Amino acid sequence: MGSNVSQYEIDWLYRSRRIPEGVTCRLPGDEIEPVLEPGERVVFLAHFERGFGLPVSAFFRSFLDFYKLQPHHLPGNAVFYLSCYATFMEAYIGIRPTRETFARFFALRINSVQGKEIPKPKPPIQCGSCIIGSRQGSPFFKFSGLESCRLWQGTFFYVRNNGAADLIDLPPFDPAPPTRANWGYNPKESHNETNRIIRFMKQRMKDTNICSDDIVRTFISRRVLPLQRRAHKMSEMYGPGDPTKITGLPLSKKDVVRKAMQICQTAMPEDWEWGLRPFSSTNPPTQEAKDRFPGIDSDRRGPCRKRLDKFYRTPSFRQDLKMGRTLPHASARLHRNHPVHEHVAPLQAEAGQEFVDKLMAQGKKNKAPASDAGSSQAPASKRFRTEPFAAPHSSSAPGLRAPPDPRGPQLLLLTQARTFWCRHYFCLPGSTTSSGCAAPTPPDHRAKEDHVSPPETHDAGASNIGAGKETTGRAEHLVPPVLEKKKKKKKKKKKTKMSSPPKPCRNLLRRQAPTRVTR
Structure with a gap:
């Protein structure tokens, strides 16, 4: 074999x-x-x-x-x-x-x-x-x-x-x-x-x-x-x-x-x-x-x-x-006893070396994925609104530069690779692509960290994509957005009218004068 x-x-x-x-x-x-x-x-x-x-x-x-x-x-x-x-x-x-x-x-x-x-x-x-x-x-x-x-x-x-x-x-x-x-x-x-x-x-x-x-x-x-x-x-x-x-x-x-x-x-x-x-x-x-x-x-x-x-x-x-x-x-x-991998897969193993070389040749090192983030002028119903993820040692205030990630270009290429594959194989609500399908929200590589063995390199949690740009706050989403479900109007149940005795007259309750009342 x-x-x-x-x-x-x-x-x-x-x-x-x-x-x-x-x-x-x-x-x-x-x-x-x-x-x-x-x-x-x-x-x-x-x-x-x-x-x-x-x-x-x-x-x-x-x-x-x-x-x-x-x-x-x-x-x-x-x-x-x-x-x-x-x-x-x-x-x-x-x-x-x-x-x-x-x-x-x-x-x-x-x-x-x-x-x-x-x-x-x-x-x-x-x-x-x-x-x-x-x-x-x-x-x-x-x-x-x-x-x-x-x-x-x-x-x-x-x-x-x-x-x-x-x-x-x-x-x-x-x-x-x-x-x-x-x-x-x-x-x-x-x-x-x-x-x-x-x-x-x-x-x-x-x-x-x-x-x-x-x-x-x-x-x-x-x-x-x-x-x-x-x-x-x-x-x-x-x-x-x-x-x-x-x-x-x-x-x-x-x-x-x-x-x-x-x-x-x-x-x-x-x-x-x-x-x-x-x-x-x-x-x-x-x-x-x-x-x-x-x-x-x-x-x-x-x-x-x-x-x-x-x-x-x-x-x-x-x-x-x-x-x-x-x-x-x-x-x-060959057999069902899979070995336990203590580390995450490298970028070349997940996306392929050809795709990595293509990214490096195009010079996409500091560009932010604006197509995935959506236009800031678009209405709220057509774009995803995400807050920038702030590391413990950084500030989450808008306009400030995010600190550089220790892993450098490796994390950048890994994130762009997963964005590329998700864009072509999934269709989620969001901005449209050139093929007419909705552009997906790329999954977070840290969201699955509990299901694989942890890497031994420090990950501060903040992405360095678009650092120093105006679109820093609109970086790709850390977690796929949850679409709000439309609230269905509950139909009011019609109450059946029950026959009830007439209310007594107020004058009778006051009992000011003895009168005869007929029902």
């Missing part, structure tokens, strides 16, 4: 720090099998959604070299199991993962071609031929991957290093099936450190309520990739400014459950609680654990470093934002 990865998903990988800036990505063409250029490697979007990241960690590279595997040999669920194992070792033991302990907990088996007409021994499949499963009698936690993760092969693309530094750290591409080297390796009880880990793990299971869901939500809530090379272990993470995080924006409990259900089968409730909290700088390993595992102190990080990048710093005014609803993407036709 080939690959269906889009540029929008590549941009998401860069923005979420799953791929560093020193790595170039190339989208496949119409080829069904990968066709690489010199220096390129093949990676999969389904792996990045399950804890994989570039450059890969030392454990993942040693795992590939020891078992003579390629990334395309590992299905999506196999990468998920590797991420869970690495998370347990770093966040609940406090040491780096090793292949000896992994071989004690997990086993590798071949995925062969199915068919009655194929003679035995059946050959292994070319992509996804290595299946990772729990070893028989293993004391480790049990995890269940997604059954629908079968078409992950259609998410491949190519990566290449820009400079001399290797920011990928993957073996050269080899399309051949695996040779099953060291697949039967099992240290059993000969590895002393693994024996101590098993005793320590069984004691924690007995004393606490630790479960497999704790391990899954650990690396999801920490916003960290277990299989990516990082400055220090998860047990030494120290807050939103930690450089090992893909983003400083926190996740709510409901968002953690949503992301967990996209990569595994779980019955995690939305109001979950920790069975056992993972280690961190505020919850360090106990002295008993340090005495049992010398690697906790021998592999300690240096002093805390602050993140200096502007894209991934946690703003103080966005601490209370939620992740929001997941947007569908290009791989939705």
Whole structure:
């Protein structure tokens, strides 16, 4: 079927720090099998959604070299199991993962071609031929991957290093099936450190309520990739400014459950609680654990470093934002588990590069959309009346210039792009266009901010379209206007006249003189 990865998903990988800036990505063409250029490697979007990241960690590279595997040999669920194992070792033991302990907990088996007409021994499949499963009698936690993760092969693309530094750290591409080297390796009880880990793990299971869901939500809530090379272990993470995080924006409990259900089968409730909290700088390993595992102190990080990048710093005014609803993407036709995008789409992904170039060529940088705003001389019934949106630090008085927006021309082009598409595909009451249809009121890009993941750039809320012009107050509408409904006149119900006795005469009430009254 080939690959269906889009540029929008590549941009998401860069923005979420799953791929560093020193790595170039190339989208496949119409080829069904990968066709690489010199220096390129093949990676999969389904792996990045399950804890994989570039450059890969030392454990993942040693795992590939020891078992003579390629990334395309590992299905999506196999990468998920590797991420869970690495998370347990770093966040609940406090040491780096090793292949000896992994071989004690997990086993590798071949995925062969199915068919009655194929003679035995059946050959292994070319992509996804290595299946990772729990070893028989293993004391480790049990995890269940997604059954629908079968078409992950259609998410491949190519990566290449820009400079001399290797920011990928993957073996050269080899399309051949695996040779099953060291697949039967099992240290059993000969590895002393693994024996101590098993005793320590069984004691924690007995004393606490630790479960497999704790391990899954650990690396999801920490916003960290277990299989990516990082400055220090998860047990030494120290807050939103930690450089090992893909983003400083926190996740709510409901968002953690949503992301967990996209990569595994779980019955995690939305109001979950920790069975056992993972280690961190505020919850360090106990002295008993340090005495049992010398690697906790021998592999300690240096002093805390602050993140200096502007894209991934946690703003103080966005601490209370939620992740929001997941947007569908290009791989939705493969499976229903859409990835959660932490950022909004760039302008090129929504409107197209041709439209962006056209806007830049026409020089529409400071022009206000007067056709959408309507003429100020038109009657009130034929134009929309909107008040300019004022930022907290600006003045809403007419005639004053609005402060420039921090996002600059990017927000301007995004607003004009959405205005362009809405004008051609919708007809709302307002001023007429050249085609005879009513010009629509463009939707507000901030009105849907609660339904997508929040951007990590500051948005003061005020548009810079037409700043400094006379039409500043008639900028495009932040919210589509609500048309007033005509009040229907209520028909008065006719009251039926009831026969009533005549009113008594006032003279009778006064009783001034005795008179005889006949009715």
